[in-house]
Amino acid sequence: MTRPDRPDHTAPSLGELRAFAAYNLDVSLAAKAHEILTSKAAHEILSARAAPAQAGRRWQDQVIMDEVPRGASVLDLGCGEGELLSQLIRRLAVRAQGVELDPLAVLKTIDRGVPVLNIDLDHGLVDFADQSFDYVILESTLQTLKNPLAVLREMLRVGRRGIVAFPNFGHWRVRFDLAVRGRMPVTPELPYGWHDTPNIHLFTLADFLDWCLVNEVTVEQSFGLVEGRLKAGLSPTDNLVVEEALIFLERAPGSRPGPPAEASP
Amino acid sequence: MSIDGPPAKDVHGPEHPQSVGYTRARKTVFHQDGPPFQLAAGGRLAPVEVEYETYGALNPARDNAVFICHALTGDAHAAGWDEAPDGPLKAFRGKKPGWWDDMVGPGKPIDTRRFFVVCANVLGSCYGTTGPMSLNPATGRPYGLAFPVVTVADWAALGFKLLDHLGVDRLHAAVGGSMGGQQALEMALAQPDRVANLIILSAGFRLGAQGLAFNAVARYSIINDSGFKNGDYYGGPGPLAGLSTARMLAHITYLSEESLGHKFGRRLQGKDKPDFTPVGVEFEVESYLQHQAGSFVARYDANSYLYMTRAVDYYDASTWGDGDLTRAAARLKARSLVASFSSDWLYPPELCRELVSAMCRAGRAVTYVDIPSRYGHDAFLVETETVSRLIRGFLRP
Numbered sequence: 001m002t003r004p005d006r007p008d009h010t011a012p013s014l015g016e017l018r019a020f021a022a023y024n025l026d027v028s029l030a031a032k033a034h035e036i037l038t039s040k041a042a043h044e045i046l047s048a049r050a051a052p053a054q055a056g057r058r059w060q061d062q063v064i065m066d067e068v069p070r071g072a073s074v075l076d077l078g079c080g081e082g083e084l085l086s087q088l089i090r091r092l093a094v095r096a097q098g099v100e101l102d103p104l105a106v107l108k109t110i111d112r113g114v115p116v117l118n119i120d121l122d123h124g125l126v127d128f129a130d131q132s133f134d135y136v137i138l139e140s141t142l143q144t145l146k147n148p149l150a151v152l153r154e155m156l157r158v159g160r161r162g163i164v165a166f167p168n169f170g171h172w173r174v175r176f177d178l179a180v181r182g183r184m185p186v187t188p189e190l191p192y193g194w195h196d197t198p199n200i201h202l203f204t205l206a207d208f209l210d211w212c213l214v215n216e217v218t219v220e221q222s223f224g225l226v227e228g229r230l231k232a233g234l235s236p237t238d239n240l241v242v243e244e245a246l247i248f249l250e251r252a253p254g255s256r257p258g259p260p261a262e263a264s265p
Numbered sequence: 266m267s268i269d270g271p272p273a274k275d276v277h278g279p280e281h282p283q284s285v286g287y288t289r290a291r292k293t294v295f296h297q298d299g300p301p302f303q304l305a306a307g308g309r310l311a312p313v314e315v316e317y318e319t320y321g322a323l324n325p326a327r328d329n330a331v332f333i334c335h336a337l338t339g340d341a342h343a344a345g346w347d348e349a350p351d352g353p354l355k356a357f358r359g360k361k362p363g364w365w366d367d368m369v370g371p372g373k374p375i376d377t378r379r380f381f382v383v384c385a386n387v388l389g390s391c392y393g394t395t396g397p398m399s400l401n402p403a404t405g406r407p408y409g410l411a412f413p414v415v416t417v418a419d420w421a422a423l424g425f426k427l428l429d430h431l432g433v434d435r436l437h438a439a440v441g442g443s444m445g446g447q448q449a450l451e452m453a454l455a456q457p458d459r460v461a462n463l464i465i466l467s468a469g470f471r472l473g474a475q476g477l478a479f480n481a482v483a484r485y486s487i488i489n490d491s492g493f494k495n496g497d498y499y500g501g502p503g504p505l506a507g508l509s510t511a512r513m514l515a516h517i518t519y520l521s522e523e524s525l526g527h528k529f530g531r532r533l534q535g536k537d538k539p540d541f542t543p544v545g546v547e548f549e550v551e552s553y554l555q556h557q558a559g560s561f562v563a564r565y566d567a568n569s570y571l572y573m574t575r576a577v578d579y580y581d582a583s584t585w586g587d588g589d590l591t592r593a594a595a596r597l598k599a600r601s602l603v604a605s606f607s608s609d610w611l612y613p614p615e616l617c618r619e620l621v622s623a624m625c626r627a628g629r630a631v632t633y634v635d636i637p638s639r640y641g642h643d644a645f646l647v648e649t650e651t652v653s654r655l656i657r658g659f660l661r662p
Contacts, residue, residue, distance in 0.1 A: 095630065096630065097625070097630050097631075103634070103636070103637070106634055107634075107654055107655065107658060110602075110632055110634075110655065110658040110659055111658040111661065113661065115600070115630035115631055115632045116632050116633075117621065117625070117631070117632070117633045118633055118634040118635050119618075119633065119635075127621065127622040127625035127626065128625050128626065129625075129626050129628065132626075132628055
């Protein structure tokens with residue numbers, strides 16, 4: 001179903017890519033991007049519009065399951081239907097707690113036997129004691145919040161470690177849509193139109209890493225999806241190629257024991 | 266809370282495959298000999314008779330019991346059809362199944378093929394368990410105001426006494442709405458090892474000031490009725506007007522502006538123009554409340570109303586933590602589900618959330634749902650589809 005207000009996913013022409021490359025001064029990357037975009041696999045990915053959000057979630061879940069030790073305590077903020085927590089409970093016997101705003105997703109989480117709180121994260125996490133969870137997860141949630149920084153700070157107050165997964169608005173495909181086509185980006189990871197997107201606070205991998213630096217938050221581990229493949233150990237220079245990022249955070253050693261200072265990048 | 270709330274859309278007759286069928290209340294007497302029942306507020310009582318109903322069968326492992334706690338004016342008849350309705354409840358029970366028939370039965374959320382379900386009338390009520398209307402063995406006359414003050418803690422203690430009697434050591438679940446939610450909570454706090462799952466609907470860890478105020482007006486109207494006679498009215502009609510007023514007020518608190526507006530609006534009662542009378546019934550909502558009150562006073566004892574509302578007033582779960590609710594919640598070992606309803610102004614969502622917050626702060630895993638509903642406090646009995654889904658899902662694992 002084509003809607004006039006949603007740009008389609010047809011591959012850009014070489015001319016468009018050259019114009020894009022001029023913005024980014026990286027012709028080789030643009031050529032590579034063109035190669036990827038015109039491939040059959042890319043066509044298949046780009047034509048499947050509804051599915052990517054689901055498909056995209058799996059790799060983050062897998063990484064999280066590989067990293068979280070057995071018996072840990074995990075708080076999942078924006079736990080959706082509780083798939084990740086239910087797997088963590090089953091495979092790793094974690095002490096799990098979910099938080100989710102959507103009532104239907106909450107009911108499905110309950111069906112899975114996962115404890116879940118039907119509350120609005122934007123009202124703050126007053127419910128949890130300091131450092132009461134080993135891990136606090138924000139998977140594809142941060143960019144949907146009214147007060148993302150408040151929630152990040154709360155995350156590091158409540159959890160010994162934070163795990164943040166987000167779509168990277170610095171990815172070249174996103175920049176291409178905006179810079180060359182002059183349209184709000186619609187990509188497999190960001191399948192929404194400008195008017196119906198839940199993503200209200202848009203940021204890039206570089207923005208996020210800046211925030212960590214300024215706020216004395218240590219990036220313990222980082223993972224990204226690059227051309228459909230998992231890459232471990234991200235740097236700000238990956239900003240152009242990472243589609244989705246997964247960052248493990250810790251408060252920097254020696255930083256104040258309280259919540260990190262209020263500073264935005 | 267109102268057992269005479271809106272009738273269920275699909276009432277299951279006794280022959281329906283999902284009905285528990287015909288039921289008969291059972292009674293057992295505690296403290297017939299030996300020391301009397303020591304009440305938390307200091308009083309003593311003996312003997313103590315308890316009316317209860319059970320549905321389904323206790324399994325050999327004795328671990329499938331679900332204890333259902335009724336609301337303010339509820340009774341032990343939670344499901345099915347009373348096989349021989351009698352006394353003040355005769356007309357009422359002839360027309361309706363038990364107050365939670367939507368939830369309890371074969372294949373229903375509290376599935377009687379899987380669970381052994383127990384529901385007991387609370388101490389101080391007038392539906393079979395010892396209360397102010399019962400005969401005081403010391404005088405041979407009804408207790409009236411000589412009945413000792415009872416508390417939610419006493420109900421919990423008596424609930425466990427009944428479970429001992431039935432051979433149930435550990436409950437699979439304690440479940441209740443409104444006042445019943447507080448009793449379920451109290452059971453899980455008093456004996457944490459005996460409650461595996463806890464379901465609390467439309468109830469806070471205590472009543473707020475507004476709730477206390479409503480109860481005060483209700484009692485005031487009863488006590489100041491000339492028929493009250495200091496609680497010793499059993500030979501006569503009793504404080505009918507006072508009890509009616511109490512019920513009308515309470516009934517309003519169980520609904521919401523939106524549900525009343527939706528149901529009655531400003532429609533006049535059977536006429537196009539008002540009669541312009543200060544004393545007659547003009548609006549449909551007036552007529553409705555009078556009808557509700559009339560049906561209620563025919564089956565409820567005014568003294569019980571005083572004792573029940575007092576027990577709700579006094580209840581404060583934070584006493585288990587010397588005023589610190591988080592410390593109290595740390596006692597809990599049950600998997601917990603708390604549900605509030607958006608338009609409930611008796612136990613508003615914010616109040617319900619205080620208990621949830623305390624459980625979280627105490628490191629207890631908890632499930633909390635705030636269900637959007639226009640039905641006010643009564644929603645836990647009316648929103649059967651959502652509540653069914655919730656309880657079924659929570660009890661599934």
